[in-house]
Amino acid sequence: MAIEAAVPGAEVEVILNPGPAAEHSLLLSHDKAVDVACFLRDDPALKFDFLSNVSGVDWLDKEIVEKVKVTKPVIKLVDGPEGKVEQTVDETVEETRRHIVPGYLESVYHLYSIALRHGPLVLRMRTANRTDQVEMPSLTPVWRSAEFQEREVFDLYGIVFAGHPDLRRILMWDEFKDHPMRRDYVEPDDYEYEPTPHDAVLKRAQEHKSREQSSGVRVQEPAAK
Amino acid sequence: MATAAETPEITSLGSQHMVLNMGPQHPATHGVLRLVVEIDGEIIVKVRPEIGYLHTGIEKTCEAKFYQQVIPMTDRINYLDPLSNNLCYCLAVEKLLGLDIPERAQWIRVLLTELSRLNSHLIWLGTHAMDIGALTVFLYTFREREEILRLFEAVAGQRMMTSYFRIGGLSMEPPLDYFDRVQAFIKTFPEKIDEYSNLLTGNPIFINRLKGVGYLSPEDAIALGVTGPPLRASGVDIDLRRDMPYSGYDKFNFDVPISHGCDTWARYEVRLIEMRESTKIIQQALDGMPGGPVKADAPKIVLPDREKMKTQMEALIHHFKIVTEGFAVPAGEVYQGMECGHGQMGYYVVSDGTAKPYRVHMRYPSFATLQALETMCKGRLIADLVAVIGSIDIVLGEIDR
Numbered sequence: 001m002a003i004e005a006a007v008p009g010a011e012v013e014v015i016l017n018p019g020p021a022a023e024h025s026l027l028l029s030h031d032k033a034v035d036v037a038c039f040l041r042d043d044p045a046l047k048f049d050f051l052s053n054v055s056g057v058d059w060l061d062k063e064i065v066e067k068v069k070v071t072k073p074v075i076k077l078v079d080g081p082e083g084k085v086e087q088t089v090d091e092t093v094e095e096t097r098r099h100i101v102p103g104y105l106e107s108v109y110h111l112y113s114i115a116l117r118h119g120p121l122v123l124r125m126r127t128a129n130r131t132d133q134v135e136m137p138s139l140t141p142v143w144r145s146a147e148f149q150e151r152e153v154f155d156l157y158g159i160v161f162a163g164h165p166d167l168r169r170i171l172m173w174d175e176f177k178d179h180p181m182r183r184d185y186v187e188p189d190d191y192e193y194e195p196t197p198h199d200a201v202l203k204r205a206q207e208h209k210s211r212e213q214s215s216g217v218r219v220q221e222p223a224a225k
Numbered sequence: 226m227a228t229a230a231e232t233p234e235i236t237s238l239g240s241q242h243m244v245l246n247m248g249p250q251h252p253a254t255h256g257v258l259r260l261v262v263e264i265d266g267e268i269i270v271k272v273r274p275e276i277g278y279l280h281t282g283i284e285k286t287c288e289a290k291f292y293q294q295v296i297p298m299t300d301r302i303n304y305l306d307p308l309s310n311n312l313c314y315c316l317a318v319e320k321l322l323g324l325d326i327p328e329r330a331q332w333i334r335v336l337l338t339e340l341s342r343l344n345s346h347l348i349w350l351g352t353h354a355m356d357i358g359a360l361t362v363f364l365y366t367f368r369e370r371e372e373i374l375r376l377f378e379a380v381a382g383q384r385m386m387t388s389y390f391r392i393g394g395l396s397m398e399p400p401l402d403y404f405d406r407v408q409a410f411i412k413t414f415p416e417k418i419d420e421y422s423n424l425l426t427g428n429p430i431f432i433n434r435l436k437g438v439g440y441l442s443p444e445d446a447i448a449l450g451v452t453g454p455p456l457r458a459s460g461v462d463i464d465l466r467r468d469m470p471y472s473g474y475d476k477f478n479f480d481v482p483i484s485h486g487c488d489t490w491a492r493y494e495v496r497l498i499e500m501r502e503s504t505k506i507i508q509q510a511l512d513g514m515p516g517g518p519v520k521a522d523a524p525k526i527v528l529p530d531r532e533k534m535k536t537q538m539e540a541l542i543h544h545f546k547i548v549t550e551g552f553a554v555p556a557g558e559v560y561q562g563m564e565c566g567h568g569q570m571g572y573y574v575v576s577d578g579t580a581k582p583y584r585v586h587m588r589y590p591s592f593a594t595l596q597a598l599e600t601m602c603k604g605r606l607i608a609d610l611v612a613v614i615g616s617i618d619i620v621l622g623e624i625d626r
Contacts, residue, residue: 055586145450
């Protein structure tokens with residue numbers, strides 16, 4: 001592949017898209033992402049000079065339940081000529097196995113080439129997990145239009161883009177904690193989402209307010225799950 | 226959990242630079258845009274947009290809705306160009322489903338999207354001229370906009386939040402005399418454009434305020450993600466309607482106006498010609514409007530006609546199923562780009578195989594164009610800032626979402 005030839009050790013993986021749209025994408029490794037991006041932008045046959053879209057996707061930890069057929073020796077009582085006899089018999093049993101596929105945060109880039117009028121090319125990068133290793137290289141040095149959009153992904157998903165010139169919150173306010181677009185985001189307990197709060201929501205909010213009044217500190221804390 | 230770096234407090238002003246806060250409640254910012262401007266006398270040194278005042282978490286809300294329920298959310302993002310929003314989302318989901326749309330539905334979609342573009346451009350022209358000080362034009366453009374809104378109301382029952390396009394076609398056939406009404410509007414509209422042009426194009430104050438202001442080179446424009454009329458006014462000849470046609474745009478003849486002026490004046494010229502081209506497209510759509518159904522033949526996705534639902538058991542079952550359970554979309558992801566009034570819009574939809582989208586992300590042109598504001602204003606007078614904001618045609622609903 002051309003990318004492998006141009007950028008040694010690029011480790012680009014093609015992720016297939018199963019749907020009818022069939023827009024396949026390239027998964028970049030963190031170390032070589034900027035090199036690959038520069039190659040895609042500057043190569044005369046590709047010339048992806050226009051970065052259209054950056055978005056984040058949150059993939060939660062997935063528990064995969066598999067039913068596996070296992071054959072193992074079982075000792076059974078079998079009717080023999082002299083009454084019941086113990087005998088080892090191979091028997092197929094269905095076993096349920098569970099294993100957890102760790103989740104990750106993903107950033108997806110959509111590129112077009114204005115010079116050659118083709119696209120979109122989809123690039124993606126994944127973080128190691130969803131909690132403490134959420135860094136990935138920023139592509140803002142390559143495509144300047146990523147600046148605000150990467151800030152938005154950082155704000156809403158909490159992906160830290162290393163090498164971004166000005167990584168601050170953009171849509172939420174500075175004091176806001178947590179990242180609201182994550183799938184497991186829990187709204188703060190003083191959040192009264194109903195026009196006239198009642199029952200549990202009202203109770204939760206009142207408790208929060210009385211706590212705030214007694215302590216005199218404005219706090220933002222997640223509601224109990 | 227990652228922690229955000231805090232926005233630096235502006236305490237010391239350094240040597241002689243002054244920091245001016247513009248907005249969020251400023252009539253010339255077209256909504257709740259807040260700009261922190263650093264000025265040296267009257268010269269702009271730095272512009273920092275502070276956005277998020279209108280953030281309502283539409284993308285998050287979409288994740289909790291069925292695919293067909295997302296359509297009304299899209300209207301509210303860019304409320305000046307509602308049908309383009311509907312179209313882009315529908316095209317994305319139809320691509321995910323692999324659904325073919327009947328020709329008549331495609332043509333009506335084109336017709337209405339172009340009317341919607343006219344709506345967007347008319348508001349831009351009125352407010353842009355008003356920012357510069359030419360109040361009269363605003364009243365003229367809103368006169369025509371009113372007629373377009375009436376046309377929207379006739380098909381959708383709503384003036385602004387139309388939600389007329391559905392996944393798989395249109396919500397219903399337009400009323401009987403509808404195309405005659407559009408024809409009557411289109412017939413007089415080019416004269417109205419002349420009228421605006423007479424008021425502005427020769428106006429010395431308007432020329433002085435726009436010419437040479439807000440220079441944006443083609444290289445900067447592409448690098449910063451600027452699209453639509455501002456990009457074409459910088460001499461880059463690209464229009465997705467022509468270059469990557471969707472919804473049957475390849476069957477229409479139209480020119481893509483470009484200008485090499487790279488300034489606010491060039492953006493004004495490009496949009497004015499674009500309105501004339503839109504009129505041409507609408508005329509072609511009216512002349513060649515094909516017959517046939519306006520909904521795709523996919524009973525599990527498209528709601529049945531009211532009459533069928535009342536008489537046929539199967540249609541009733543499908544109706545009940547779609548409304549209560551939605552329809553499953555095969556797993557996968559899609560990015561659909563299109564050209565709306567402000568530039569390139571894009572919808573990124575991820576499906577996990579259920580009836581609710583796993584992720585809907587909207588790429589909106591104003592969000593990217595805002596990044597170019599500093600490049601356009603640096604070293605210019607502070608009074609030019611208002612002209613530049615007007616010329617990039619900003620809608621805060623689509624920036625904050």
